[in-house]
Amino acid sequence: MSDLKAQRPVPALYIVATPIGHLDDITLRALQVLRNVDRILAEDTRHSAHLLQHFAIDRPMVSLHEHNEAARVVQIMRWLDAGESLALITDAGTPLISDPGFVVVRALREQGYAVVPVPGVSAVITALCAAGLPSDRFQFIGFLPSKNGPRERVLTEALAYTGTTLCYESPRRMVETLEVLARLAPQRPLVIARELTKQFETFLSGTADELLRRLRDDTDQQRGEMVLLLHGQATETLATEIDVDALLGLLAQYMPPKKAAGEAAQLLGGSKNALYARLLSGRDTPEST
The missing domain is CATH 3.30.950.10 (Tetrapyrrole methylase, C-terminal domain)
Incomplete structure (x- = not known):
């Protein structure tokens, strides 16, 4: 079993996956990293505080969410330049998967900083x-x-x-x-x-x-x-499964008829002209009043 009190990680941003529900799904490596980094970047510090308290982890936390992510990049680089190790966590699951973090990771990679994944649960x-x-x-x-x-x-x-x-x-x-x-x-x-x-x-x-x-x-x-x-x-099999008229009608609500027919042809296969004629024929049908 890994030593959860091992020396602190080398300077880098660690992308740490956390449980999506069952707390026992956290990995030993994730616990080791979270216990030994200099600070933790969390999407919601109040939410993540419950997870850290459960595992008796006492590390400084800083918020990093979609509204402040870009502004955090320079500060994160300064911390790394000072020799700190950082962990990025989200409210649940793997960071960056429909959660914040991409802006930071891209910027760090472009500038040559180390970004280390610590894999775990993903919904x-x-x-x-x-x-x-x-x-x-x-x-x-x-x-x-x-x-x-x-x-x-x-x-x-x-x-x-x-x-x-x-x-x-x-x-x-x-x-x-x-x-x-x-x-x-x-x-x-x-x-x-x-x-x-x-x-x-x-x-x-x-x-x-x-x-x-x-x-x-x-x-x-x-x-x-x-x-x-x-x-x-x-x-x-797509054209037989999908209601072609419903699809044409939907697309035609948001684009001109010819473009709608073209989009449908790309999705379903078949003739753009035939689908265009089908769309116009449906529109020519008298509507009830």
């Missing part, structure tokens, strides 16, 4: 390994946009990917997101991984309609941190 990989969806090829697209239009465009692009897609979604918007997926790809297999490594960890599998019923019937399933996973499909 993305935790969800993928237990969801029962293909894991040989996948993409992570971060948090879905909060506004309806951009969110639907992102989901439309994700449905064209042939591997598994993972994203984060707010519990209060998950129902709306499932409604979009039910319209665009009603047969696509999905998984919602909720409250990972915590007491109420849950994996919900099914189509969008099936998951909508689960969430509406049990509002407890609309709470907590969520990872949404979309099964990928072979390119040749």
Whole structure:
């Protein structure tokens, strides 16, 4: 077993992963680094204080979040120049994965400073390994946009990917997101991984309609941190699975008809001209008054 009271790390910025729920998921190396660095950069010092207190770690903490990250770069370089070792942690999981840190890491790398990863838990990989969806090829697209239009465009692009897609979604918007997926790809297999490594960890599998019923019937399933996973499909099956008219109509809300047809052709394959004619034909249909 590693000596958790080993000498302090050499001067560098250590990117330290922390638990996403179950505190026992922290690694021995993470504890060693956190106990021996000169200071800890934390996304939310109040939140991280609970983690450090649990493990009896008493090191100075400095906030580093999306609103002050750029301003911290020069000070971090000064600390490193003075021979200090620093650890970067986020509220939970691996820093930089939809969390602050990229601006700092890029700047330090460009200036030749040492940046050392201390790997551990990530909600993305935790969800993928237990969801029962293909894991040989996948993409992570971060948090879905909060506004309806951009969110639907992102989901439309994700449905064209042939591997598994993972994203984060707010519990209060998950129902709306499932409604979009039910319209665009009603047969696509999905998984919602909720409250990972915590007491109420849950994996919900099914189509969008099936998951909508689960969430509406049990509002407890609309709470907590969520990872949404979309099964990928072979390119040749996309056009039959996706409601082409719904896709064309969605794209046409945000761009001219010809461009909408072109975007749909890239996503689904087939003729841009045929899709353009299909879009115009749908628009020519008399609307009820």
